Amino acid sequence: MLYIKCPHCGLRSQNEFSYGGDATVKRPELNKEVSDQNWDNFVYLRKSPRGKHLELWQHISGCRQWIKVERDTLTHEIFKTLKANEEL
C-alpha cells in the first residue's frame, strides 16, 4: 500500500485517494483554433514513462482536493506532493 502526503491533510493511505492521470497534460488554449491532431493528442495521447511521473490524484475520502504527486512508476517511491495550483 502506498502512503501519500496530502499537502492539505498530511500522510494518508492510498485507499483515500483516487488516481486522476497525467498532470503534465496541458489543455489547448481557450478561444483559439485547435487542429484535430492537437485535440486528439490532448484527449487521448498519454506517455507511459518507466520512472518519474507527475500525476494528479484526488483525496476523495479526505479533503476532496486535487493534488499533484511526483511518483516513480517503477519503484512507487513518492518524491514530492503539491497543491493542484503549484508547479514543480
Place this chain on the structure above:
Amino acid sequence: MTSVSALNHVYKIGLFGNHENKNEENLLKVLEIKNLLIVQIVQYKNSTISFENIDIDNLKLKNEPMSVVSNSNTRILWNGPKNWLLISTKKDLLKDISKVFKETDFAVTDLSHSRAIIEIEGPDAIEVLKKGCPFNFNILEKNKSINSTYNGIAFTVDMLDDNPNKIRLFALRSFGESFYHSITDASLEFGYRAL
C-alpha cells in the same frame, strides 16, 4: 412528518459479543445519535472576504487540518481547505448561519437528514476503528477530526474525548446500515453494549 432515524432498522439495544465476565465499565458502548443539526459550510474559491471574524454560536472558523472548535452545543470540524462541517444540538442555529454567511461568498448546505451517526465509547474504541481504517489513530487527539474510509465506506471521525475514548462517527445515510454492521462486527471481539 415522523422522522425515521438512519439506523432505525438495524440498531438494537443490548449486550453483544464477548461481554461475559467483563467489567461493565470497560465494555465498549455504542450509541446511535439522532436529531443533530449538520451543516456544511464552504467558502467559494473566488471569495475574498475573511472568515476569521465570523462568529457562530460564539465559535470562529479555523482553517487548520484536523481542527475542531467547539463549545457544549456546537462543534465545527475542518473538512478541507475553506470547508467545514458544523454539528450542533441547537436545531435553530441554521437561521443564524444563513444570516451570517452571505450567499455570494459561502455555500451553506443543511445535511442533517443525510448522515448516520454512531458514537462509540470505551478503551477499545480506537481498536475498533483501526480494524477498518488505514489512518494512524495514534496521532488523533481530543478535539481533532478526520475524513477517511472504514472498510471502503467514507466516514468522518470526531474525537470528542480521549480519556476514555469517546468518538463520533458520521457516514452517509445510505451507507449507514452497512457502516453500522461494520462497526458492530469489529466490536464483537471486545464485547459491546448498545445503549
